[in-house]
Amino acid sequence: MQQAIDLQPDAHGNYGPYGGQYLPPHLKAIMDDIGRAYLSIRDTEAYRSELNDLYTHYVGRPSPIYLAKRLSAHCGGARIWFKREDLNHTGAHKINHCLGEALLAKHMGKTKVLAETGAGQHGVALATACALVGLPCEIHMGEIDVAKEHPNVTKMKILGAKVVSVDRGTKTLKDAVDSAFDEYLRDPEHFFYAIGSVVGPHPFPMMVAEFQSIVGREAREQFPKQAGKLPDVVAACVGGGSNAMGLFSGFLNDPGVRLVGVEPSGVGRETGKHAATLSYGKPGTLHGFHSYLLQEVKEGEPDPVYSIASGLDYPGVGPQHAYLKDIGRAEYYAVDDAACLDAFMTLSRLEGLIPALESAHAVAWAMATAPSLGKDADILVNLSGRGDKDADFVAEKLGL
Structure with a gap:
């Protein structure tokens, strides 16, 4: 056990x-x-x-869980669900x-x-x-x-x-x-x-994680009522890591549920233009705390970082995530800008949900992973924010 x-x-x-x-x-x-x-x-x-x-009365909690049927059919394999933090007052977690x-x-x-x-x-x-x-x-x-x-x-x-x-x-x-x-x-x-x-x-880190734990508590109660079981995977984007810790907290002690954090690989590790701290970093100290740190350019100093999603371009990560990675309870993967933009547009056009570019990283991972998991599997993604703020930027970048 x-x-x-x-x-x-x-x-x-x-x-x-x-x-x-x-x-x-x-x-x-x-x-x-x-x-x-x-x-x-x-x-x-x-x-x-x-x-x-x-x-309850100001933010609008609890935020609902939504089964993305058209996106799931488009990807094939696992069903993809969203914890709708984008519906909160101010548009994010x-x-x-x-x-x-x-x-x-x-x-x-x-x-x-x-x-x-x-x-x-x-x-x-x-x-x-x-x-x-x-x-x-x-x-x-x-x-x-x-x-x-x-x-x-x-x-x-x-x-x-x-x-x-x-x-x-x-x-x-x-x-x-x-x-x-x-x-x-x-x-x-x-x-x-x-x-x-x-x-x-x-x-x-303790305070913010405790405030965000409401996301995981709600999801842990809601999901079995809608799906009849726990999700097989819960996934969330990771920059500093607050939205992921919020969702992960509800499932930490459910060993059958994979915890997946999705970082930005930007335009590739070889270019140096990324912010995938847990994927490519190592322990170091920044801003008063010790965790994984991107320090490939100069030992002990944070690297310049980049992500198409402004909320993810940070060279460190929350200490809870570093600990979860080391003990093997959570897995961390990196998604590049191109996949992020594809997920942004696909979710928008199949489900009428415009995600924040940050959240779109986790959506991209779920889209890529769903076909390998089978039709009886469920992926719950934290849709941590809506993309109103990103719409003009994406439209200009894609020439819409």
Whole structure:
């Protein structure tokens, strides 16, 4: 019998050898304060009641599970299902943890909430949550992503957030993180850095994973009611890894269910233009935590990364994923830009669902894998976001 997997961190915020707090003492003290504040309110009736009420009446949870019949027939083999996180208010899974972080920041008496964003979904969700709780919000976004994901930039501004365009380095997500962290360091006592994935120093990987676990809990209850059994595979895209951890959490201790994370191989490993951290990286330290890191160019330094999906172009990955990879509980594969675009268009035209480019990586893997699994198999994909933000970019790229 498989030993039960408990993805709670140890006292130092580690998941096996990964995670932790690689920070100067004064920042470690602030992170510890955040951790204590979170643990002190996490299970209180007032906090849980407020958050659950918002999930139900504001976000629109539970999100449904949908059987994509035409896509399944097109691919042949396994049935392909979607957990419809794209139907959440703000269009993605990000709102699940942004509401929790914004409520925590308000509870702690913080005066400003800061964040990075790649595709803009975390930025929009956090700007929404901050508007709801009445806190100023500042979002840092790479200059390339500002141009590429302009609809989300407009939404953030309408919601009252200050958007900082970052022109350093590769002008993408990693540099947005650096910029936002620089601003956070100006006044960490009063500012709150709302990290947008299961990355960063403890307690953020733990907190974000717990907020996103609602996805897995719902799916674990919903799927057998609709399909009569558990899925054979659950799959999700992985950049930092929050949407995947959310879905995986519901099935960790179901040994018959494969857990599959899908990373971006961009235009190929040989070109260096990819962001497939778990596929090609090795252990290293970045942004205050230890995990797998892309460091092929120079040992100990993060590589420049690329993905057609702005939300996936990060050189690290959540420590929980690194641990799951090492113990063999989760599998990780890489999908290139061409397959991602094909999945984006195929899903749109067969099912009337326009997926985020991030989510389209997982859709592409499911489409490629379904024929080999047989007609009695089921693949559940986390459709983590909708593609409104990507529509103009894709149309221009494909000449539509």
